[in-house]
Amino acid sequence: MIDQEVVFTNDISKALGQFAVKIPHDVLYLLFDTETIKYCMPVIADFMNGYDAKHPDSKCKTIIIGNTDAAKNIATLTEVWQTLSDTGASRHSLMINVGGGMLTDLGGFAAATFKRGIKFINVPTTLLGAVDAAVGGKTGVNLGNLKNELGAFAPASAVLISTTMFETLDQENLLSGYAEMLKHGFLSDNETLTELLNYDILHWDKDTLLPMLEKSVNVKRRVVRQDPYEQGLRKALNLGHTFGHAFESWRLSQGKPVLHGYAVAWGLVCELIVSHQVCGFPSALMQQVAAYVRDTYGPVHFTCDDYDALYELMTHDKKNEAGEIYCSLLHDVGSVALNHSLSKEQILTTYDIFRDLMGI
Numbered sequence: 219m220i221d222q223e224v225v226f227t228n229d230i231s232k233a234l235g236q237f238a239v240k241i242p243h244d245v246l247y248l249l250f251d252t253e254t255i256k257y258c259m260p261v262i263a264d265f266m267n268g269y270d271a272k273h274p275d276s277k278c279k280t281i282i283i284g285n286t287d288a289a290k291n292i293a294t295l296t297e298v299w300q301t302l303s304d305t306g307a308s309r310h311s312l313m314i315n316v317g318g319g320m321l322t323d324l325g326g327f328a329a330a331t332f333k334r335g336i337k338f339i340n341v342p343t344t345l346l347g348a349v350d351a352a353v354g355g356k357t358g359v360n361l362g363n364l365k366n367e368l369g370a371f372a373p374a375s376a377v378l379i380s381t382t383m384f385e386t387l388d389q390e391n392l393l394s395g396y397a398e399m400l401k402h403g404f405l406s407d408n409e410t411l412t413e414l415l416n417y418d419i420l421h422w423d424k425d426t427l428l429p430m431l432e433k434s435v436n437v438k439r440r441v442v443r444q445d446p447y448e449q450g451l452r453k454a455l456n457l458g459h460t461f462g463h464a465f466e467s468w469r470l471s472q473g474k475p476v477l478h479g480y481a482v483a484w485g486l487v488c489e490l491i492v493s494h495q496v497c498g499f500p501s502a503l504m505q506q507v508a509a510y511v512r513d514t515y516g517p518v519h520f521t522c523d524d525y526d527a528l529y530e531l532m533t534h535d536k537k538n539e540a541g542e543i544y545c546s547l548l549h550d551v552g553s554v555a556l557n558h559s560l561s562k563e564q565i566l567t568t569y570d571i572f573r574d575l576m577g578i
């Protein structure tokens with residue numbers, strides 16, 4: 219897989235202008251959702267307004283899709299393909315995906331499959347999208363309730379990351395993205411993790427967040443470069459997600475959905491508990507992070523009566539093999555233990571300890 223160009227900038231219109239020249243194309247498609255067309259299109263208005271003058275031989279068209287995960291499906295994908303086809307897209311067209319993870323996943327898959335693949339650029343508009351979904355080449359849509367069941371590894375030609383896109387994000391969405399930054403902190407070193415635990419993300423500013431984001435995204439890029447198709451090392455990026463996905467699905471089934479990053483934050487605590495027990499991860503740090511997650515994200519409330527339902531959801535995790543639940547653990551910050559199989563007993567004990575640490 220070709221390494222993606224990832225640009226960190228607080229002048230997104232200028233960066234788009236440069237890439238529109240660098241990647242020759244006949245038609246330019248800008249894919250927005252119903253929210254990003256309102257809140258993020260103005261941030262790139264300079265690029266859009268100047269486009270026709272700079273590209274007299276090309277046209278710029280806009281496609282708008284729904285903005286919820288419910289729209290991340292084959293019907294929306296077909297709409298995008300159909301619009302591309304009806305409006306004269308060719309193999310030399312270029313697509314720019316302006317949105318969160320749902321949009322960059324779907325737009326990337328639409329581009330990767332239209333006429334066997336056209337080039338695309340991701341412009342993530344959420345912190346979660348910037349730090350995770352937009353980078354690394356995973357694209358796809360859901361099939362019914364199965365998340366990302368259909369997809370392809372297809373890297374964007376470029377990912378343009380700007381914190382100016384986050385100015386309209388609410389606190390919950392900022393915290394949701396920050397959980398993935400914390401995950402990358404655990405995969406790097408103590409200094410980076412400490413910086414993250416001490417940073418006040420709810421009062422972020424572009425001069426401090428942008429370099430932290432760059433460091434964080436580069437953790438993912440290093441991993442993806444070594445293992446683009448998730449045969450081994452890339453599984454480290456699932457840290458927090460084995461328990462986290464179960465919390466996410468469980469809360470959804472209870473009619474109390476949570477943002478992905480909240481579930482990942484709770485999942486991280488659970489996986490640090492297991493890491494401590496199985497791999498000797500330092501207990502003091504595990505407790506410090508549990509207190510951080512409790513105070514920042516709040517606890518997830520569940521009782522022993524919910525253990526079976528949560529465990530059952532963990533048995534459906536995509537990473538499981540031959541009926542075994544697998545998890546990425548840590549010996550210490552930056553030292554990953556891949557492919558640990560977890561017994562039911564270990565998982566239930568972890569729920570007990572987690573509830574103690576969260577004070578529930």
Ligand code: GLY
Nearest residue numbers: 350354356452455
């Ligand atoms: N979200 C984890 C990965 O891209 O591998």
